[in-house]
Amino acid sequence: MRGHPPRRARPVIVSFNYSDLFEDFFPLYGIDQAAFPRFAGTANHTFLALLQRDVGDVVWYLFTLASRPWEVRHETVGCLIRFLPVPWPRRLLRRVVLRVRALRSRGRISRRQDAPGPVPAGRPRIYRTLGYYLTMLSLPFIRALARDRPDFLFVQDYSTGRYDLLVLAARLLGIPLVARHAGSRPETYLAPWTKRWTIPAAHRIIVGGGREREVLMQRFAVAPERIAVIPTPIDTELFRPIDRPAACARAGLDPQRRYLLFVGRLDDRPKQVGLLIRAFARLAAAHLDADLLVVGEGPDGPHLRHLAAESAPGRIRFLGWIGERGALVPLYNAAECLVLSSRHEGLPAVVAEALSCGTPVLAARVGEVGEFVVDGETGWLVVPGDEAALVAGLSMVLAHPQEVRALRPRVRANAEARLAPSATAAALRAVFTRPAAPAGLSRQSA
Numbered sequence: 001m002r003g004h005p006p007r008r009a010r011p012v013i014v015s016f017n018y019s020d021l022f023e024d025f026f027p028l029y030g031i032d033q034a035a036f037p038r039f040a041g042t043a044n045h046t047f048l049a050l051l052q053r054d055v056g057d058v059v060w061y062l063f064t065l066a067s068r069p070w071e072v073r074h075e076t077v078g079c080l081i082r083f084l085p086v087p088w089p090r091r092l093l094r095r096v097v098l099r100v101r102a103l104r105s106r107g108r109i110s111r112r113q114d115a116p117g118p119v120p121a122g123r124p125r126i127y128r129t130l131g132y133y134l135t136m137l138s139l140p141f142i143r144a145l146a147r148d149r150p151d152f153l154f155v156q157d158y159s160t161g162r163y164d165l166l167v168l169a170a171r172l173l174g175i176p177l178v179a180r181h182a183g184s185r186p187e188t189y190l191a192p193w194t195k196r197w198t199i200p201a202a203h204r205i206i207v208g209g210g211r212e213r214e215v216l217m218q219r220f221a222v223a224p225e226r227i228a229v230i231p232t233p234i235d236t237e238l239f240r241p242i243d244r245p246a247a248c249a250r251a252g253l254d255p256q257r258r259y260l261l262f263v264g265r266l267d268d269r270p271k272q273v274g275l276l277i278r279a280f281a282r283l284a285a286a287h288l289d290a291d292l293l294v295v296g297e298g299p300d301g302p303h304l305r306h307l308a309a310e311s312a313p314g315r316i317r318f319l320g321w322i323g324e325r326g327a328l329v330p331l332y333n334a335a336e337c338l339v340l341s342s343r344h345e346g347l348p349a350v351v352a353e354a355l356s357c358g359t360p361v362l363a364a365r366v367g368e369v370g371e372f373v374v375d376g377e378t379g380w381l382v383v384p385g386d387e388a389a390l391v392a393g394l395s396m397v398l399a400h401p402q403e404v405r406a407l408r409p410r411v412r413a414n415a416e417a418r419l420a421p422s423a424t425a426a427a428l429r430a431v432f433t434r435p436a437a438p439a440g441l442s443r444q445s446a
Helices: 043-054 088-105 124-135 139-148 161-173 192-201 210-220 244-251 273-286 301-311 325-334 349-356 387-399 401-406 408-419 421-431
Strands: 012-016 057-064 070-073 080-085 152-156 177-180 204-207 227-229 258-263 290-295 316-320 337-340 361-364 379-382
Touching (some): 057 139, 080 139, 088 124, 152 161, 258 273, 258 325, 258 349, 258 387, 273 290, 273 301, 290 325, 325 349, 337 349, 349 361, 361 387, 387 401
Parallel strands (some): 057 080, 204 227, 258 290, 337 361
């Protein structure tokens, strides 16, 4: 396998998403393997669709607990999906983790309140790190690489153990590796001691804005020419402004009421949906014509529904996950604003989609969001995790409806100029250009 693959009319790009196992991520969206070829609800799907259309032939590797490998063509993205079974040590690790979760649910094991994920308290990262490493020790994966002979490896984020092993594989096989930042921060990296070698080893790194570019250059000594600033591309023809009464009719909403909108995974630790529910509840009595719409599913869904019913009964509607991206267009257009209360993000696709529809965004100042959500121009920014600041932001939006609606043409124009796929496609073609020699594995090679 070592060396350059034969020349093709279009390069073959093998892609890897951030999550370790299919079963531990996509079911949070209510998506099983049968439905996955029709699901296109993440920023990763958006990138891969553009790569498939304008750059090369994408093969998306997804690791699964299924016993045999199989493949299917994605109906929206157009790429080929390969489901690859994981080895038995990874299956065993997952069984242990699920057993621990079951014991916790019965109160037999104590848990720190801030311990993330379904792992024993005290050492959460070691389980996630081991999971990524063990997943990659897969014979079906090695056979698939030998069969596809990719021109590029494309990795969603560089914070995981998967990224480290793929950097090693890329070096051994002489294949350029491209990574895309998806919102991680250095303090969340798994096996962080490896990153000072592996991050500079990427052929190119795609970031959503200048903030992460500075982190890569200053903290990891990544050469600036290896960093490409490419925001999440958006289909500005699909996500467009439409008449609000028509949008309400399509979404089944009352046009006499006003709506705040959240779209995302119901995972309260990173997304802070509970914070948003409490903030809305504090001002609901002062704005009796306004409701909060929550689109999404996730592990904290039951808890958040209970919190909403207690805090603001009848005023918070959970719409479930909406897999068809076009179905979000009337919701964006019906909403006063999209609300993003996350603790950390890159540039979520939902923010770009809302802006493309002309919908202002009220967001926590995280990741690259602040480079596209500009106070008083395309939305408003608040301090992450500050409930009082979020209440003030929501109150301002609901108290000044005419001023908020007057922003919409400016919001749309900004999105067309910065997020349209035409400019993004050209930038991606430049990124996926094979170098004269593969990147090294040290700081000096960067």
